[in-house]
Amino acid sequence: MQFFPPNQLFYGEGVRQDREAALRHYRKAARAGDVFAMANIGRMYRDGDVLKQSWSNALRWFKRSAERGNVRAIVLLGEIYGGRWDYPSNSQQAVKWLRLAATEGDPASMCDLGVHYANGDGVDEDMGQATKLYRLAAQERDSWAAYLLGLCYRDGDGVTRSRRWATYWFEKAAKAGEDEAAEALREMAVGDAAGLR
Numbered sequence: 001m002q003f004f005p006p007n008q009l010f011y012g013e014g015v016r017q018d019r020e021a022a023l024r025h026y027r028k029a030a031r032a033g034d035v036f037a038m039a040n041i042g043r044m045y046r047d048g049d050v051l052k053q054s055w056s057n058a059l060r061w062f063k064r065s066a067e068r069g070n071v072r073a074i075v076l077l078g079e080i081y082g083g084r085w086d087y088p089s090n091s092q093q094a095v096k097w098l099r100l101a102a103t104e105g106d107p108a109s110m111c112d113l114g115v116h117y118a119n120g121d122g123v124d125e126d127m128g129q130a131t132k133l134y135r136l137a138a139q140e141r142d143s144w145a146a147y148l149l150g151l152c153y154r155d156g157d158g159v160t161r162s163r164r165w166a167t168y169w170f171e172k173a174a175k176a177g178e179d180e181a182a183e184a185l186r187e188m189a190v191g192d193a194a195g196l197r
Helices: 006-011 019-031 035-047 055-067 071-081 091-103 107-119 127-139 143-155 163-175 179-193
Strands: none
Touching: 019 035, 035 055, 035 071, 055 071, 071 091, 071 107, 091 107, 107 127, 107 143, 127 143, 127 163, 143 163, 143 179, 163 179
């Protein structure tokens, strides 16, 4: 009998798709300590794919994976608790996992954590910390963080107001496809034409 990796079975890549067989392989690999298999089982519970949808089981498997160092599972936990999935948000848990993911260098988590600081959601409001996180994420090419940093410079939130830096970050975000940043640049141009600065 030929062995096919579970992901190949799950997605039907080069082989007939068989998600039940993929789950059996994931379970065996998870028992052996494979953090990616643990996260895949969590994903199957989250999505109700082969397994009955269960947030408690999904979170249990994601946490097992995350506690053993799987950065993607750490990021997912931050997203789930932060309200990005169809699960009730929990700001304290979101901040906990986003901090870990940001420490691991995940730019989207840095940006999301910055939003928590900007809004005082699960942490004390701290625009200085928010802008620091936005900057770190923007330097790692997170376009939404670049847009948010542009807003901070435009409005003087957490940083000294600077038209030059607002323009710089808005342009970076707009070039990466953030429509809000392109709109912010247009608004600044209209303000210039009207003599508003």
